[in-house]
Amino acid sequence: MKAIYLDYGATSPVRPEALEAMMPFLTSEFGNSGSIHDFGQRSREAIERARRMIMEAVGASSPREIIFTGSGTESNNLAILGAARKRKHLGNRIITTPVEHPSVLEACRQLEREGFELVLLPVDETGRVKPQDVRDALDDRTVLVSVMAANNEVGTIQPIREIADVLKGSSALFHTDAVQYFGKLPTDVKELGVDLMSIGSHKVSGPKGAGALYVRKGVRLEPIMFGGGQERGLRPATLNTPAIVGFGTAAWLAAREAESEHVRLSALRDKCFRRIREEIGGVELNGHPTERLPGNLNLSFHRVEGQAILLELNRKKIYVSSGSACSAGKHAASHVLTAMGKDPETAWQSLRVTFGRETTEEDVNRFVDELKEVLRYLRSLIGHPS
């Protein structure tokens, strides 16, 4: 039985081009990019090539606008803590949404403990923020607004450009967590109108252990770690050369393929959902019907817990997620679905299926066939044949 991985929202396998680019730096080319000798400088050059690839992939103007970090989580922490603390003298209000990734929400809660006032914007039943609500929450003491580009659980895409337009002329910085969005949709920091943008390597077929923060020229941040002068003092640590090199290659290729992959994965996703609705039934799509990530289906099957479906599929070597990977272990109803006004029942029923680069039509067909069996079985247990 072939395993079918449908959990690209959690992570993705390293693509061969990225692995190939990394190999020398995992073996013979192990120099510290901070060393002055030629051996170190070859690592330095590889990192600078990766930086330019990321710069191009996100539409930044200069390599100096790209800061390498260790993860998407770290990029979010650096952006939020770094921007707010640097601007404390200007005001103490920060604005975000209740559907953010925990690495944004918890960083904001930390700021709240430090005396900042945290405003959580309302979201509608699809998980979307209204730009008008940003306008209403904004005051002249607002130092930072952070709204994710696309949600990791339900795939909803936020109106980032429209929010940026609302913020024009205000002194607030605009950060977006684009860890899910980047690589799946064409991403350009100038078109999005953001000051800060987080991306991560392992969600775009790069290795784990690398992330990046786009910091628009002129934006000042307070470091959150202290040590050496690497990454302009914003990320003091020996750079993870192999991971960064793999990340650069993967990000550059993902950006180049985003448009065609968007078309392919959206078609796969729509076909998959159509089959599920027609052949299984008793199902609801969570998130926005059209403004959603191409490879994301978040489904609630009536009367059946998402976790139960996940475990049955697992026995068939089909790997999906219920809610987000981070909340799965914690056994709490998804904060995203709760914020969207879903009743606890619907939240418990949620199953997240995410497609990616290696997903084929054959995989999706087999998934639906097996899911049909699983639902028939689980619903028979509770005396409600579908």
Ligand SMILES: *Cc1c(COP(=O)(O)O)cnc(C)c1O
């Ligand atoms: C995965 C993810 C993160 C965290 O990235 P890591 O690299 O796993 O730390 C942050 N935000 C979103 C939207 C994500 O999907």
